[in-house]
Amino acid sequence: MKRVRLLVFNAALGALDYRVPEGMAVEPGSIVIAPLGPRQVLGVVWEPERLSTQEVPETKLRPLLEALPVPPLPAPLRRLMEWTADYYCASLSSVARMALGSMAALRGGGTTTEYRLTGEEPARLTPQRAAALDALQGEQASVRELAELAGVSEGVLRGMIGAGLLEPVTVDLDRPYPPAAPDFAAPELSEDQRAAADIFIAAVRDHAFQPFLLDGVTGSGKTECYFEAMAEVLRKGGQVLVLLPEIALTENFLRRFEQRFGVPPVLWHSSLKSSERRRAWRAIVQGKAQVVVGARSALFLPYARLGLIVVDEAHEVSFKQDDGVRYNARDVAVMRAKFETIPVILASATPALESMQLAEAGVYRKLALPDRFGGAMLPDIEIIDLRNEPPERGRWLAPRLVEQMKERLTRGEQSLLFLNRRGYAPLTLCRNCGYRFQCPNCTAWLVEHRFSQRLSCHHCGHEVPAPEACPECGTGDCLVACGPGVERIADEVAEILPEARAALVTSDTMNSPDAIAAFVAMAEGGAIDVIIGTQLVTKGYHFPELTLVGVIDADLGLEGGDLRAAERTYQQIAQVAGRAGRGEKPGEVLIQTRHPEAAVITALANGDRDAFYAAETEARRDAGAPPFGRWAAIIVSSEDQAEALAAARLVGGTAPHLPDMLVLGPAPAPLSLLRGRHRFRLLINARRSAELQKTLREWLEPLQFPRGVRVNIDVDPYSFV
Numbered sequence: 001m002k003r004v005r006l007l008v009f010n011a012a013l014g015a016l017d018y019r020v021p022e023g024m025a026v027e028p029g030s031i032v033i034a035p036l037g038p039r040q041v042l043g044v045v046w047e048p049e050r051l052s053t054q055e056v057p058e059t060k061l062r063p064l065l066e067a068l069p070v071p072p073l074p075a076p077l078r079r080l081m082e083w084t085a086d087y088y089c090a091s092l093s094s095v096a097r098m099a100l101g102s103m104a105a106l107r108g109g110g111t112t113t114e115y116r117l118t119g120e121e122p123a124r125l126t127p128q129r130a131a132a133l134d135a136l137q138g139e140q141a142s143v144r145e146l147a148e149l150a151g152v153s154e155g156v157l158r159g160m161i162g163a164g165l166l167e168p169v170t171v172d173l174d175r176p177y178p179p180a181a182p183d184f185a186a187p188e189l190s191e192d193q194r195a196a197a198d199i200f201i202a203a204v205r206d207h208a209f210q211p212f213l214l215d216g217v218t219g220s221g222k223t224e225c226y227f228e229a230m231a232e233v234l235r236k237g238g239q240v241l242v243l244l245p246e247i248a249l250t251e252n253f254l255r256r257f258e259q260r261f262g263v264p265p266v267l268w269h270s271s272l273k274s275s276e277r278r279r280a281w282r283a284i285v286q287g288k289a290q291v292v293v294g295a296r297s298a299l300f301l302p303y304a305r306l307g308l309i310v311v312d313e314a315h316e317v318s319f320k321q322d323d324g325v326r327y328n329a330r331d332v333a334v335m336r337a338k339f340e341t342i343p344v345i346l347a348s349a350t351p352a353l354e355s356m357q358l359a360e361a362g363v364y365r366k367l368a369l370p371d372r373f374g375g376a377m378l379p380d381i382e383i384i385d386l387r388n389e390p391p392e393r394g395r396w397l398a399p400r401l402v403e404q405m406k407e408r409l410t411r412g413e414q415s416l417l418f419l420n421r422r423g424y425a426p427l428t429l430c431r432n433c434g435y436r437f438q439c440p441n442c443t444a445w446l447v448e449h450r451f452s453q454r455l456s457c458h459h460c461g462h463e464v465p466a467p468e469a470c471p472e473c474g475t476g477d478c479l480v481a482c483g484p485g486v487e488r489i490a491d492e493v494a495e496i497l498p499e500a501r502a503a504l505v506t507s508d509t510m511n512s513p514d515a516i517a518a519f520v521a522m523a524e525g526g527a528i529d530v531i532i533g534t535q536l537v538t539k540g541y542h543f544p545e546l547t548l549v550g551v552i553d554a555d556l557g558l559e560g561g562d563l564r565a566a567e568r569t570y571q572q573i574a575q576v577a578g579r580a581g582r583g584e585k586p587g588e589v590l591i592q593t594r595h596p597e598a599a600v601i602t603a604l605a606n607g608d609r610d611a612f613y614a615a616e617t618e619a620r621r622d623a624g625a626p627p628f629g630r631w632a633a634i635i636v637s638s639e640d641q642a643e644a645l646a647a648a649r650l651v652g653g654t655a656p657h658l659p660d661m662l663v664l665g666p667a668p669a670p671l672s673l674l675r676g677r678h679r680f681r682l683l684i685n686a687r688r689s690a691e692l693q694k695t696l697r698e699w700l701e702p703l704q705f706p707r708g709v710r711v712n713i714d715v716d717p718y719s720f721v
Helices: 075-087 091-100 103-107 125-133 144-148 154-162 189-206 220-236 248-259 274-285 296-300 328-342 353-360 399-411 485-497 514-523 564-577 598-605 609-621 641-653 692-700
Strands: 002-008 015-020 031-036 039-046 113-119 166-172 212-215 239-243 266-268 291-295 306-312 343-348 365-369 379-386 414-418 427-430 445-450 454-457 463-465 478-484 502-505 532-535 546-551 588-593 628-639 661-674 677-687 710-715
Touching: 002 031, 002 091, 015 031, 015 291, 031 588, 075 091, 075 274, 075 296, 075 328, 075 463, 103 274, 125 144, 125 220, 144 154, 154 166, 154 343, 189 220, 189 343, 189 353, 189 365, 212 220, 212 353, 220 248, 220 306, 220 343, 220 365, 239 296, 239 328, 248 291, 248 514, 266 274, 291 296, 296 328, 328 343, 343 564, 353 609, 365 414, 399 414, 399 485, 399 546, 399 588, 414 564, 485 532, 546 564, 564 598, 564 609, 588 598, 598 609, 628 641, 628 661, 641 661, 641 677, 677 692, 692 710
Parallel strands: 212 343, 212 365, 239 291, 239 306, 266 291, 306 343, 379 588, 414 532, 414 546, 502 532, 546 588
Antiparallel strands: 002 015, 002 039, 031 039, 113 166, 427 478, 445 454, 454 463, 628 677, 628 710, 661 677
């Protein structure tokens, strides 16, 4: 009889032993179905020596029910899962679940039925059917997915099928992707680009772990450099993973990839249809998906022949996941490359301080691209001191910035205004009684969105219609919008430059790949004069006619006491500044601030990145902060405030007293109420030599908490709310 150890997808159960029935073949990594009481559970066969459990006699072992028809999860991926679970103090089953991606794909290929519009449109339509016809132009998906797209019930669509307005289409779930051609359109590279590309190509050929930091100014052609490494992987029959920090960057990358390799890459992100996700996952595990471009969730997929990992915009905060398994995809990507023994490229114009330190220590090999490609010059940067050059009363754009925008409009050039704040105003209050609109679920103000006429919480999604009267005192026409959001800046642009064609670029307006593609096409085609946007516009876009960038509030990111506030502010403003002057015409950047003496603003004005990094490095060293020390956070939460406080005090009262570790707290979190849960935080500052994860586990695992209490550990936190 053969005994196997199973990692089941239930963190409370741990590992379980089963018997392999006669005729079934399994090995470590095999995905199987097993009985658990009256239920059936999914699990992965694991090496027994790597997973401890309480062994039961062989006579009591229940047999596995089924081995699913997919390749086993490879050993390097299993080792990565173990490392991730250990480093981030997460359950191994939670990490392993991220590798499966599509549960439907585990059952094999076959066909499915999707639906699309037939093109017929009867003379009389119900309002729901008319809305569906408008929303579903060019779409093809399952009935459920089409219903979500159209915002109607599935019953409406089934009625449209019966009426001949929608037709079925049989889709092959395993149809192959068109192959990418490594030599389709090889580019002309500069001398610096060619030197970097040759080093990457040699690393791919060596098939050894080599981490690279590709440090190039905006517009230097970093993408073309790592495209050459990708081409070499394709020649060798391998697979490439490219991680992007957000879907908004995907459209631009797809076009550049298709121009270089002749076909689009395989996508992996949360907006994929279920059939697309199933098809992509099966192509990945079979080694048929050559280049996969995705968000951080693509990192744990079971690639059959992974030959290269690229992390683009590697400094981005959005690579850190803030719920579930709280991992940093940038760092885990390096570890995956180590387990797979392949090169990994971290590309950025503003690398994270941790990456820069690892490069200086020789752990990463740093390759620099100091100049823009094709002779384009970096933009001139000037500071507008709002204390000396204030905007007109009731406005937010300084006169000098307005004049420069008018000049660009006259010359037929484009301007970009950056403010990292969605909506119209961050706070709405009553001028009569002072009432402030606050989210009932979070300690956060409701943000006014004037386009949708709603007040929204950006933390939990709570929304209410904008009222006509104050709910506290009942006074009408008394609500005042305080502070600017991008919608308010868009209104100001419409007043100042009524003839200008403006585009608002935020996650509210650009919430799909199609919307982003339409925006890019309009901007490149000269149909937009002024772009007003949040962080979505800070990176990845190349508009040759964009010659002016205005940063509305450079001080915004410095508020809140975040450990990395100065670094994030520098990165964000440097990135958005890099959108200017990328073509033949010179660019200019105007930064509005009330603190021109701040180190980050001075560094931006002087173009002295090295001085900023040096000062920031010393500040971190003095504070024992990363990369010179270690941070971890413990977040205790409950729907009952007293229960959360008692649990937090239990955690704080049992904290270990160690010479290489300092425990601060518990204290109410800055967002002390989030999504209806009261939150308390403890912050741990440890030396690099401390056994932080071991200490956390030995400290917290013996503690018992009420059922309503959640205790989350965040190693290397980026968010301090």
